[in-house]
Amino acid sequence: MTLVNLARIEYIKLFRKSNLLFFFLAVYLFITPIGRGYDELKVMENPVAGDFFMAMVNSFSIMGLLLMAIFMVNNTGNDFNEGSYRKGIAMGLSIQDYYKGKLLLSGFLSVFVILSVLLIYLIFTIFFLRADAVEILKGINPVSILNQFVALTGAACFGLFFIMFFRNRTIGLVFFPFWFITEFIVYLLDKSGRQRLFAEFFPGISSYELFTSPDLELQSLMVVIIYITIFLTIAWYGLILREEKAG
């Protein structure tokens, strides 16, 4: 099957009713950075556009990653729950094509999130800061955009791994908030300096650190790439090694 057809299938499925909740959450997430930026703007003496790009990214980070993981769980989990994955395979969709479609979706959503962050930054700097075009462009950090893309893809792959391996959407939707909360407790304990817990090697924290880093952080980048490789490998074997019995 062509990549165009795979992309069209995922696109049609994207706007189904059960995904609407995620779009509302995303809109909420897009609006909060503007509010936070506006608060900061009021107390700054000489604000410049560059000060706000990373602020927008930071305020989006944790919930953005969580939303990405649970969106993939919900989207792919629906295919398993309704039997549409099984039916697709019976009708001639190959497992490789299905998997490729999900990777395309992860990539598309990562780009969508990054474009949304950029859009919010533009709205904020144009309408609230009233900065000029050169200043706005200077404020955009391309390294951060690359970091965000890898981190978001990492979160999406975490979701894919969970749902393709365990095939349980409900547990997946509950698991990720709990897992991320646990990781951040470990992160806080680690940051407090009392106990070394290597939180930066956890999947969620490594993605978070990469997402919020303005510079090229080789360690976080490598950790996230290793996690992506592991998650995608397990997800793939979760698809090909399992027999598709009736649900």
Next chain:
Amino acid sequence: MLVVVFLAKLLRRKMKYHVVHAKNLLKRFDSLTVLDNVSLEIAQGDVFCLLGPNGSGKTTLINCILVLLKPDNGVINIFGNSDLVEAKKRMGVVMEEDGFYRDMNVMKNMQIVCLIKNASFNEIPILLQKLSLWDQRNKMVKKLSQGMRKRLAIACSMVGNPDFLIWDEPYNGLDPTGFQFMRNLISELREQGKTILISTHLLDEVKKTATKTALMHKGKIREVLEVKDISEKYGNMDKFYMHHVPELF
């Protein structure tokens, strides 16, 4: 002209080949043997009905043909091809569970099937009208009745004009008009030279629509017969069934 048509029909009948050729299929779920050395041949143009009580292995056999299950032993060839994934491009399927995207409308479900089958969206109105579903095209699938969902599943199976149709329990949820419609549809598809494999319990429908039937029980194919030969050998369809599945009566 008539002679040419007659010769073409004759040639088509002479050139019948096996669409499905399955040999010695064995499938176990843990210690339970669900398919026990099943061999099956379905010729091109046949309306082949798999009969049998619940749990006899009909759906498992179909799932093996559809590569949803891997047989523990045996081989399956479809259109002479052992690459069943490739062969599925020429097949249409109705599964026991419909597998629709329930919170999407009829049109979008059909569009996804067209994209999987690499077929044009232009087929959708034709098929929906044929299955009397055109007025329901913007309805969510979860709001359709069971019978309508079955019709939609049949419409989906016909996307891309496949040569071989596998319908698992296609009569579930149909009303009397639905049954009549199915009979007409099967006869129309047969005229077009399509091969159909139907799994069902409904003896009456087998009698009215099938050309050949196989009776499965406890994972084995007990007998394969031309439907026209059943009355000669057993008297009627019920007796044929009772002969092989006596414990259920």
